[in-house]
Amino acid sequence: xxxxxxxxxxxxxxxxxxxxxxxxxxxxxxxxxxxxxxxxxxxxxxxxxxxxxxxxxxxxxxxxxxxxxxxxxxxxxxxxxxxxxxxxxxxxxxxxxxxxxxxxxxxxxxxxxxxxxxxxxxxxxxxxxxxxxxxxxxxxxxxxxxxxx
Numbered sequence: 001x002x003x004x005x006x007x008x009x010x011x012x013x014x015x016x017x018x019x020x021x022x023x024x025x026x027x028x029x030x031x032x033x034x035x036x037x038x039x040x041x042x043x044x045x046x047x048x049x050x051x052x053x054x055x056x057x058x059x060x061x062x063x064x065x066x067x068x069x070x071x072x073x074x075x076x077x078x079x080x081x082x083x084x085x086x087x088x089x090x091x092x093x094x095x096x097x098x099x100x101x102x103x104x105x106x107x108x109x110x111x112x113x114x115x116x117x118x119x120x121x122x123x124x125x126x127x128x129x130x131x132x133x134x135x136x137x138x139x140x141x142x143x144x145x146x147x148x149x
Contacts, residue, residue, distance in 0.1 A: 001034065001035050002033060002034050002035070002053040002054070002149060003034070003035045003037060003051060003054075004034055004036045004037070004052065004053070004054050004056065004144060004145050005037050005039065005048055005055050005056070006019070006023060006026065006037065006038045006039070006055075006058070006141075007039055007041050007044045007048075007055065007056070007057050007058070007070070007073055008038075008040070008057065008058030008059065008070075009040070009041040009058070009060065009068075009069035009070050014095065015060055015095060017129055017134070018058065018123075018129060018133070018134075018137050019038075019058055021134045021137035021138050021141070022056060022058065022093060022137045022138070022141040023036065023038055023141060024138055024141065025137065025138035025139060025140060025143075025145070026141035026142060026144065028141075028145070031142060031145045031146050031149050032149060034148060034149045036145065041059070041069035041072065042069045042072060042073070044073050045077070046080040046081055049077050049081045049085060050080075050081055050085065052088075053089075053148050054089040054119065054147070054148045055088065055090040055116065056090065056091055056092065056093075056140070056141065057091075057093075059092070059093075059103065059107075060094070060095050060096065060097075060103075061094055061096035061099065061100040061102065061103035061104075064099065064103070065102050065103055065106055066094070066103045066106050066107060071106075074110050078110070078113070078114065081114070082113070082114050085115070085116065086114070087115055087116070088116055089118075089119030089144065090116045090119060090144075091118060091119055091120045091122050091140060091143075092111075092123075093122060093124070093137060093140060094107065094124045095124075095129070096125075097126060097127075098126060099126065100125075100126060107122075119143075119147055120147065123136050123140050
């Protein structure tokens with residue numbers, strides 16, 4: 001069975017709603033053969049990353065960058081997983097209040113260094129979490145889960 005690891009930092013109701021929509025899509029009953037593990041960015045470990053077949057990462061854009069918690073996740077796992085997880089599929093979501101440019105640039109730089117392969121378009125947006133964003137978040141989760149099923 002393939003494993004999809006969802007690592008996110010979602011401390012606000014809006015961010016929690018985005019994460020819930022992604023998880024809902026990833027755990028759709030129509031997708032078989034995928035174990036979905038959801039772990040807080042502050043609790044994710046090297047073993048979580050090594051044992052997963054694909055990754056979905058979620059963060060807010062803070063001060064032009066990814067959340068400190070997601071940065072901590074990368075800081076504590078990067079060197080130990082880089083070679084072993086090369087070319088594994090991933091995608092991500094970023095929500096910003098005003099701008100996501102720096103966070104997008106950071107996500108691209110870090111995952112390029114890891115050698116991960118962007119498997120489907122990320123969800124990146126600013127402002128309110130609309131029904132359209134919710135549908136896109138569900139689709140993000142289901143698409144990546146279906147790709148590894």
